[in-house]
Amino acid sequence: MLVQNGLVDEVACQLMSGKEAEVYVVYCKGETRCAKVYKDAGKRSFTQQSQYQEGRKVRNSRQARAMEKNTKYGRKELEGAWHNAEVEALQRLAEAGVRVPKVYSYIGGVLLMELVVDANGDVAPRLNDIRLTAEQAREYHRAIIGEIVLMLCAGLVHGDLSEYNVLAGSDGLVIIDLPQAIDAAGNNNASKMLARDVENMTAYFGRFAPELLTTDYGREIWKLYASGELTPGTPLTGRFVQSGLPADVRGVMNDIDLARLWHERYGSST
Numbered sequence: 001m002l003v004q005n006g007l008v009d010e011v012a013c014q015l016m017s018g019k020e021a022e023v024y025v026v027y028c029k030g031e032t033r034c035a036k037v038y039k040d041a042g043k044r045s046f047t048q049q050s051q052y053q054e055g056r057k058v059r060n061s062r063q064a065r066a067m068e069k070n071t072k073y074g075r076k077e078l079e080g081a082w083h084n085a086e087v088e089a090l091q092r093l094a095e096a097g098v099r100v101p102k103v104y105s106y107i108g109g110v111l112l113m114e115l116v117v118d119a120n121g122d123v124a125p126r127l128n129d130i131r132l133t134a135e136q137a138r139e140y141h142r143a144i145i146g147e148i149v150l151m152l153c154a155g156l157v158h159g160d161l162s163e164y165n166v167l168a169g170s171d172g173l174v175i176i177d178l179p180q181a182i183d184a185a186g187n188n189n190a191s192k193m194l195a196r197d198v199e200n201m202t203a204y205f206g207r208f209a210p211e212l213l214t215t216d217y218g219r220e221i222w223k224l225y226a227s228g229e230l231t232p233g234t235p236l237t238g239r240f241v242q243s244g245l246p247a248d249v250r251g252v253m254n255d256i257d258l259a260r261l262w263h264e265r266y267g268s269s270t
Helices: 049-053 061-069 072-095 134-153 190-205 210-214 217-226 249-269
Strands: 010-017 021-028 031-038 103-107 110-114 166-169 172-175
Touching: 010 031, 072 103, 072 110, 134 172, 134 190, 134 210, 134 217, 190 210, 190 217
Parallel strands: none
Antiparallel strands: 010 021, 021 031, 031 110, 103 110, 166 172
């Protein structure tokens, strides 16, 4: 299909078949690249899409109504929005300095990207496929926490981060699989998903460096973000102290309303 459509010159091999797409190594214009072919909604096993779609912008009210009513047109538009979300997230994160695969093109449900390789020039393995020393685990953990912070400073949360969608590339860790990435300011599930992303990565690296399991970077990072104090260079301790002061529920709700208004007015232009 890829060759017939003229998107690539040759398909070398299938790299993987995931829950929402199949990935191939391809040759295109004399270069080796990666082609991600999205599966139709009926063939995709990714669940609980609604919590990821909260806060996402749609083109117009007709599209929004159709998606809400789950019409045939609405399902088609929803599928397109799901794919576009990954393309937009990859581009947005690359601009923010997050190490993600470079995007070359997106046409008809096919995303053509950089093929991430290891130091030997072979296809980079996922973290799940390698065994680390304690020192490597600590180094990679510091690196991934830094990438998570960079993502959040760019306004995004991965939402499904684990050792299965981080590659060990020749230039360090590379984050992949972002169709479910969420807007931190426009999604009420953002803090929970950020914490889960951090917990997943800490649990994995903690297999090799058990002292990492006592850290609590997720809640620390979110607290700094929510208070407007998080920057890419903010020092982190890995500790979180719960405030003993009464919760300012009204103030929190006002902040959420302001964030949503900002997202509705300016979010689509970022």
